[in-house]
Amino acid sequence: xxxxxxxxxxxxxxxxxxxASRTVLSxxxxxxxxxxxxxxxxxxxxxxQSDDPVVGILAELALFSILFSDxxxxxxxxxxxxxxxxxxxxxxxxxxxxVITAVLAHYIVGLPWLECFLLGAVLAPTDPVFAxxxxxxxxxxxxxxxLLNVESGLNDGLALPVVLVLLAVGGGQDAGIxxxxxxxxxxxxVGVLVPLAVxxxxxxxxxxxTKELQPLLAVSIGLLVLAIALVTDANLxxxxxxxxxxxxxxxxxxxxxFEQFGELVSELLKLAAVLVFGALITPAFLFxxxxxxxxxxxxxxxxxxxxxxxxxxxLGSQLPRxxxxxxxxxxxxxxxxxxxxxxxxxxxxxxxxxIFHLVALVIVLSILAHSSTDVLVARQFEGQAxxxxxx
Numbered sequence: 001x002x003x004x005x006x007x008x009x010x011x012x013x014x015x016x017x018x019x020a021s022r023t024v025l026s027x028x029x030x031x032x033x034x035x036x037x038x039x040x041x042x043x044x045x046x047x048x049q050s051d052d053p054v055v056g057i058l059a060e061l062a063l064f065s066i067l068f069s070d071x072x073x074x075x076x077x078x079x080x081x082x083x084x085x086x087x088x089x090x091x092x093x094x095x096x097x098x099v100i101t102a103v104l105a106h107y108i109v110g111l112p113w114l115e116c117f118l119l120g121a122v123l124a125p126t127d128p129v130f131a132x133x134x135x136x137x138x139x140x141x142x143x144x145x146x147l148l149n150v151e152s153g154l155n156d157g158l159a160l161p162v163v164l165v166l167l168a169v170g171g172g173q174d175a176g177i178x179x180x181x182x183x184x185x186x187x188x189x190v191g192v193l194v195p196l197a198v199x200x201x202x203x204x205x206x207x208x209x210t211k212e213l214q215p216l217l218a219v220s221i222g223l224l225v226l227a228i229a230l231v232t233d234a235n236l237x238x239x240x241x242x243x244x245x246x247x248x249x250x251x252x253x254x255x256x257x258f259e260q261f262g263e264l265v266s267e268l269l270k271l272a273a274v275l276v277f278g279a280l281i282t283p284a285f286l287f288x289x290x291x292x293x294x295x296x297x298x299x300x301x302x303x304x305x306x307x308x309x310x311x312x313x314x315l316g317s318q319l320p321r322x323x324x325x326x327x328x329x330x331x332x333x334x335x336x337x338x339x340x341x342x343x344x345x346x347x348x349x350x351x352x353x354x355i356f357h358l359v360a361l362v363i364v365l366s367i368l369a370h371s372s373t374d375v376l377v378a379r380q381f382e383g384q385a386x387x388x389x390x391x
Contacts (some may be wrong), residue, residue, distance in 0.1 A: 002046055002054070006275055009034045013271070020376070029371045029380060031271045032364065035278020044270050048279040048372040050056070051346060055276055062269035063156075063339040064240045068222045069213065070153040071244020072079040072255045086150035089327070094155050094307035096160070098124045098162070108297045109358065116352045118166040122341055122359050123301060125155045128336020139382040144323045156336040157241035163340050165270075167347050187235030191242030192227050199251045218247060218258035270335050274367075277338050281360060291355050298361045302369060306331035326377055332370035333363045 012029040038045045073347065101120035105111050111119065128147075161184060167181045198221050201207055209217055221243060229239040248255045307328040314324050341359035344352050 002276075005034070005038050006272055007100070009275065010268075010271065012019070012026060020191050023284065027271065028160060028274055028367055030300050031274040032278040032367055035275040036281050038175050038275075039279030039282065041282025041293075043280035044276075046279040047138055049278055050240040050280055050342070055342065056346065058273055059339045059342050060236060061312075062266075062273045063336065064236050065222070065262075066266045066335060067237050067240040068154055068225075068244045069266045070156060071217070071241045071246075072248045072258065072262065073149060073153040074243075079168070084193055085317065085319060088317060089147060089310060090154055090358040091160065092313035093151075093306070093310045094124055094158060095385075096312060097306050098159075100309055104297055104300050104305065105358070109354075110293070110353060112353065114170050115164065115349075115355060118163065118170065118344065119355050121159050121162040121166060122337055122344060123305075123333055123356070123362055124159045124162075125334070125336040125340075126152045126306075127156075127336065135292055135347040138327075141323055141381060143319075144326060144381075147327055152334075157238065159336070159340070160237050160241075163343065167344065167349075170347075172348055181328045182234045183233060184238055187229060188242050190225055190228050190232065190234045192246050194228060195243050195246040199225070199247070199254070201256075202251070213256070214257035215261040218262065221247060221254075241350040273335055273338060277363070279361075281364060285357070289290050290361055292320060294358055294361060297358060298365050301362050302333075302366055322380065326380075329377070330370060330374065333366040339365055364373060 009031055013030050015032075019026060035046065038044055039048055040046075098117065098120035100124050102113070102116035105116040105119050106113060162182065164180055185252040198217070202209070202217065222240070225239050225243045226236065228234070229236045247258075310324070310331075314327075317324075319327075339360060341356050341363075344359070345356040346352075349355075
């Protein structure tokens with residue numbers, strides 16, 4: 001039944017995609033709302049529970065694919081050529097967003113500080129798929145699109161070690177800090193060495209892939225990294241992220257061949273995860289298990305935390321005010337936060353349920369708010385002269 005529902009929503013989403021690109025309609029919102037109504041809270045067609053194995057498996061596979069694709073967008077050459085604005089957002093804006101979110105959680109919801117910083121780390125990453133009309137709109141200045149793409153491509157991977165360490169410190173990881181460190185290092189090693197070995201083989205005169213099968217070379221690298229990481233207990237997500245960056249750096253031609261195919265795969269997995277996530281949300285979940293203070297926190301986490309953090313990070317930059325405001329607003333909480341929230345829930349910590357509830361509420365409000373305003377903001381840049389992405 002889950003497959004049938006996904007196929008039906010996907011068909012509708014594709015058929016309305018052209019109209020959605022010009023209006024406040026959104027494919028992401030379609031799947032979120034569809035999952036909500038199809039789940040246990042309304043019609044019960046998709047009887048999904050948070051401890052259902054399909055939730056964890058889909059989340060892991062989808063995040064692996066997305067981090068692998070995100071890593072391919074940010075090869076080291078691109079970062080060297082245009083690092084200023086993304087660097088401000090990642091090195092200043094990301095930590096400040098985490099800290100501001102933690103402070104809000106502590107003083108509004110009353111969570112202990114460790115759990116507050118864990119919540120901040122889970123909600124720090126952004127996902128431009130929920131603001132696609134802005135990121136993909138050719139009228140939007142190139143440097144702004146570049147900023148949002150690079151930032152979202154890297155902040156998932158940068159936030160992940162913080163989430164894992166805080167879970168370990170809080171007792172949510174059985175392996176402890178030592179085992180976690182080994183898992184992280186091994187993930188990075190697998191993510192770098194496997195792609196380099198495949199690229200070396202591909203460059204030997206004996207081997208040559210046909211043009212039609214070139215996109216599968218990147219797929220084979222990803223699957224090999226996934227398999228080795230599973231066998232060696234390396235961290236899947238860091239292995240995926242570092243593998244994507246390694247491929248983009250060492251073999252740009254492989255990235256170019258994989259780009260369109262990879263985007264489609266990532267989009268499909270994201271939408272499937274949003275559908276499942278929506279099915280987990282019930283009216284009782286939103287209005288019976290989250291106190292009023294949680295709603296206040298969720299709103300402030302969206303309208304205060306990131307905007308204030310990026311306002312500080314842009315101080316001294318030459319980015320025009322209109323572009324600053326667009327970047328400050330478009331920090332949608334997306335799929336990485338969904339998966340990190342599930343990791344927290346499955347950790348079994350004392351406050352894991354409360355954190356997951358808050359994460360879910362922030363994500364729902366963020367998807368609705370950002371996906372319904374991206375077209376409106378993108379229209380404000382129509383007719384504006386193109387700008388360099390290295391500003």
